[in-house]
Amino acid sequence: MSVTHPFKGVPARPRPDFECEPLDASGIGDVERRLSPIERILNNDAVRRAGVLIALLVVWELYARWADNPLLFPTFTTTLETFVHDLLDGTLLDRTRTSLYPLALGYVGGIVLAAILTSLAVSSRIGADILTTLTAMFNPLPAIAVLPLALIWFGLGIPSLVFVIIHSVLWAVSLSTLTGFRSVPETLRLSGRNYGLKGIRYVALILIPAAFPTILAGLKIGWAFAWRTLVAAELVFGVSSRSGGLGWYIFEARAQLETPKVFAGLFTVILIGLLVESVIFRAIAAKTIQKWGMQR
Amino acid sequence: MTRIEARPLVDVRDVTLQYKTPEHLVTATYKVSCQVEAGDRYVILGPSGCGKSTLLKAIGGFIKPVGGSIVVNGREVREPGPDRMMVFQEFEQLMPWKTVLQNVMFPMLAAGKYLRSEARDRALSAIEKVGLAKFKGVYPHMLSGGMKMRVAIARAMALEPDVLLMDEPFAALDALTRRKMQEELLALWDSLRFTVLFVTHSIEEAIVVGSRILILSPHPGRVRAELEAGALSYADVDTPEFGALSKRIHSLLFEEHAAPSALTPEPKLQLAATPR
Missing domain, CATH: 1.20.5 (Single alpha-helices involved in coiled-coils or other helix-helix interfaces)
Structure with missing residues (x-):
């Protein structure tokens, strides 16, 4: 049987076999070499x-x-001066603390509610229908638009703030958690059920860790939404008790045309956002999804 | 598990299986009966779409038969359970958030049959048996395909199930690794003598791995034949016996029914669509 070229019909040219010793590789130096310090710093x-x-x-x-x-x-140096000044005399710390209290309440509340709703959604079809419909309705609704209603219901003060923050966190976190649960590989679900896991144990031991990359992304988005909503809400209804939060600090400074203070307030908001993102969330990611090879 | 009993370990009687796609009600198998005895390497062989994976999932308890009954070790199968451990084709069956050791321990702890220290000892010896002792602290994403498969087998074996259910476990491996894994499975069987039900669509794999081969006809799956194949291994691939058996299976599978029906693609099972 003669072998022919698949395209031209030319018989393949027979070539001799050969064997040889591998080349001497010592010329390249160490096979594994450390990168230069500059390269390592840039990495x-x-x-x-x-x-x-x-x-x-x-x-x-x-x-x-x-x-x-x-x-x-104002220049960065003036802003920094104002920032350091207000930080040292305690104003900024005080304002930040006032802001963080409703923020924490609303964020945790939103996450707990989201956990309940999504657990219901994965365990029954009607639960899933309820959650998808609610999310589709309320996720596009800006939290600030609900604020007037919150003020009528709860009056000026922390309950209103918590209400709008929960509204902004709940739908974003639920949506991403449900998406995460739905994208858990079928094999993993089957092996979980194979071990006889059911109900809440199944959700906690299989679904949550398997969907953790998406859940973590949802928590980050929820955090950003909560922070945004809080500052905006404080700007709208200003002071509830004698000391307002960071939003009120910014608003006050604007009213008195103290632009460096406005900048210092914004600077604080950004700084806290960065801190949470790059310290807390990064640490969680490094300990979980990066270690597990679910994310690079 | 190793006790030889008169009655079969797995008793499948007249099992008809159906599943729903959004548009159709599909009959996967029709009145399939088979008996697996303790220590068997029982292979279910059939063309794509004959319902062999569905049958295995039914024995696993994931699908309820519309007709007939499945009894494993004297108990009727109603739901999934750790007495019937599944080993899947995909590599995603290992939990990426657990190390090799934790992965092997997990089903023992989840089943609540063992204390933590006992589970640890059993897991360690199972990992040792599949030759992965050095990798016990490693996360699955750092393992090769063949190593993941060995972890999956160790995890299943550590629980000492009545029967090991393997759904085309080597289909996603490259040819060299597959052959190595088949040999390892046989070596493990030689030392432990467990009962395994093995689904495949490769005739060669069926003859090498199986001691009994059940042949299903295409769509819907019905019993076509049950053959003895315990004596043949890779060493016999070139012998006339191997060739004859292979030829016989081939003709049982394809001759009567025209080839096109054997080539219909296997519809993907949507177990997730039926909430429990």
């Missing part, structure tokens, strides 16, 4: 991101100096 995410941050701050400082209008656009 560090934190270093690169800090670089981006510093570049932004430099641009801010340069632009503010060039614009030379402290009323509209």
